[in-house]
Amino acid sequence: MFFYxxxxxxxxxxxxxxxxxxxxxxxxxxxxxxxPAHSLSSWNExxxxxxxxxxxxxxxxxxxxxxxxxxxxxxxxxxxxxxxxLPFLTSINLMNNSINSSLTDDIATCKNLESLxxxxxxxxxxxxxxxxxxxxxxxxxxxxxxxxxxxxxxxGQFQKLEWISLAGNLLTGSIPSELGNISTLQHLxxxxxxxxxxxxxxxxxxxxxxxxxxxxLNRLTGSIPSWLTGLKNIEQIELYENSLSGxxxxxxxxxxxxxxxDASTNQLTGTIPIQLxxxxxxxxxxxxxxxxxxxxxxxxxxPNLYELKLFNNELTGELPSQLGLNSPLKWLDVSYNGFSGxxxxxxxxxxxxxxxxxIYNSFSGQIPESLGKCDSLGRVRLRxxxxxxxxxxxxxxxxxxxxxxxxxNLSTLSMLVLEDNELSGGLPDGIQGWKSLNELNLxxxxxxxxxxxxxxxxxxx
Ligand SMILES: *[C@@H]1O[C@H](CO)[C@@H](O)[C@H](O)[C@H]1NC(C)=O
Ligand SMILES: *[C@@H]1O[C@H](CO)[C@@H](O)[C@H](O)[C@H]1NC(C)=O
Ligand SMILES: *[C@@H]1O[C@H](CO)[C@@H](O)[C@H](O)[C@H]1NC(C)=O
Ligand SMILES: *[C@@H]1O[C@H](CO)[C@@H](O)[C@H](O)[C@H]1NC(C)=O
Ligand SMILES: *[C@@H]1O[C@H](CO)[C@@H](O)[C@H](O)[C@H]1NC(C)=O
Ligand SMILES: *[C@@H]1O[C@H](CO)[C@@H](O)[C@H](O)[C@H]1NC(C)=O
Ligand SMILES: *[C@@H]1O[C@H](CO)[C@@H](O)[C@H](O)[C@H]1NC(C)=O
Numbered sequence: 001m002f003f004y005x006x007x008x009x010x011x012x013x014x015x016x017x018x019x020x021x022x023x024x025x026x027x028x029x030x031x032x033x034x035x036p037a038h039s040l041s042s043w044n045e046x047x048x049x050x051x052x053x054x055x056x057x058x059x060x061x062x063x064x065x066x067x068x069x070x071x072x073x074x075x076x077x078x079x080x081x082x083x084x085x086l087p088f089l090t091s092i093n094l095m096n097n098s099i100n101s102s103l104t105d106d107i108a109t110c111k112n113l114e115s116l117x118x119x120x121x122x123x124x125x126x127x128x129x130x131x132x133x134x135x136x137x138x139x140x141x142x143x144x145x146x147x148x149x150x151x152x153x154x155x156g157q158f159q160k161l162e163w164i165s166l167a168g169n170l171l172t173g174s175i176p177s178e179l180g181n182i183s184t185l186q187h188l189x190x191x192x193x194x195x196x197x198x199x200x201x202x203x204x205x206x207x208x209x210x211x212x213x214x215x216x217l218n219r220l221t222g223s224i225p226s227w228l229t230g231l232k233n234i235e236q237i238e239l240y241e242n243s244l245s246g247x248x249x250x251x252x253x254x255x256x257x258x259x260x261x262d263a264s265t266n267q268l269t270g271t272i273p274i275q276l277x278x279x280x281x282x283x284x285x286x287x288x289x290x291x292x293x294x295x296x297x298x299x300x301x302x303p304n305l306y307e308l309k310l311f312n313n314e315l316t317g318e319l320p321s322q323l324g325l326n327s328p329l330k331w332l333d334v335s336y337n338g339f340s341g342x343x344x345x346x347x348x349x350x351x352x353x354x355x356x357x358x359i360y361n362s363f364s365g366q367i368p369e370s371l372g373k374c375d376s377l378g379r380v381r382l383r384x385x386x387x388x389x390x391x392x393x394x395x396x397x398x399x400x401x402x403x404x405x406x407x408x409n410l411s412t413l414s415m416l417v418l419e420d421n422e423l424s425g426g427l428p429d430g431i432q433g434w435k436s437l438n439e440l441n442l443x444x445x446x447x448x449x450x451x452x453x454x455x456x457x458x459x460x461x
Contacts, residue, residue, distance in 0.1 A: 039073035348374035
């Protein structure tokens, strides 16, 4: 009896003052990290459970730790492998700290992880292939570290991965075709690395759920992989700043979900496929390539097009006459091409146009009066074209004849460059209404009259 009582007493004493096993492991985590901001000051070893500690979430019924979120906590030191001793842990977020070790194969002992975010740290070394043994992992974010070496081919074995970002590291070699085996994948982000080849194999055709692919700012050569046209659910493709050559693939007509396509700053040749222009694109960036031919009319039908940047190519012909009529066009830059003809009259039909950059083309005719009513305009650059006629009265926001002191209404306009055209007529008074104007260039035209006094009162002219 005495013996029984003392055991009872001891066990009461023990439970009253002891941290559970999860808490003890977390204390080991704390010991391994340098914490100058005292982010872990609430991690008190006298508590029974760690469930109320900063960054810790427990399961409501079992009181076991299931999530550790120590993002942006100014923690420094090696990756805390002790986290993997927490048997029910499903989520680790250490984003935006100074974790400065390499990541070892021990990460595979974090068996129940569904989400691992180690982005924006100082991690180095190779990416452990054993990560793919985390069979429940849905999100893997290793972006913005200094991981080097190759992307493990073993990553093709992920069972449930939906989101992977390896962007902004020092990864080299090829983007392994095995990644195309991850049929659950929705976001594949490997931009900002020195990766140098893509694979073009059958297996990639399993990526039917992929909605977002980012291969930008690598060193990719060769042509745009034709398997892109098999990504039935893709919404965004980013290939900018590589060394891709050859033509844009035909077969874009299957990509009915595509909304944003950016292959700017490559060495692409050939024309803009009609099939690409027929999609309901929101944004099409193909600037700084060697594209020829015309801009297909179909692009004007896209109901959501807000961005169209095609500058520095060898495109010719006229802009689609309906451009802007159906789309909330915001940024249009087709400068440094061989476009000719008139400026379409409906560019600002939806009242969203901010940038109109048409410099170094062969546009001619008059500047449409409708642009004078476009209150959203911020930058207008039309130099080096063949515009004729007078600058439309509405463009200055003025009625028939200049009325001294009247306000010019385009108060958001920050840049108006009309240099090197054949414009005639006079300048209005009242330019002081352009509160944001910081560049006005009218040189090399046939303008007459005096420069209005107000030019001197522009805030940043
Ligand atoms: C757990 O409890 C918290 C606080 O009482 C509550 O906000 C949360 O919804 C609960 N979660 C679950 C999964 O029951
Ligand atoms: C990163 O963490 C620092 C320190 O907590 C914070 O000031 C900063 O806003 C964070 N940055 C991001 C992008 O979350
Ligand atoms: C990592 O950071 C800790 C804490 O600031 C420091 O003591 C250690 O030297 C760093 N290790 C490396 C490899 O930079
Ligand atoms: C990461 O790589 C960059 C570029 O090579 C280098 O300047 C930087 O010092 C590296 N940082 C760490 C923590 O290794
Ligand atoms: C492809 O995925 C399956 C099922 O997830 C897996 O068994 C197989 O090993 C993977 N193949 C490669 C090459 O990664
Ligand atoms: C487009 O889809 C159809 C039907 O799924 C398929 O037969 C065809 O090969 C696809 N075209 C391209 C270029 O992928
Ligand atoms: C300029 O704006 C004023 C006040 O907002 C308005 O009354 C006037 O009609 C506008 N003028 C023109 C030419 O749009």
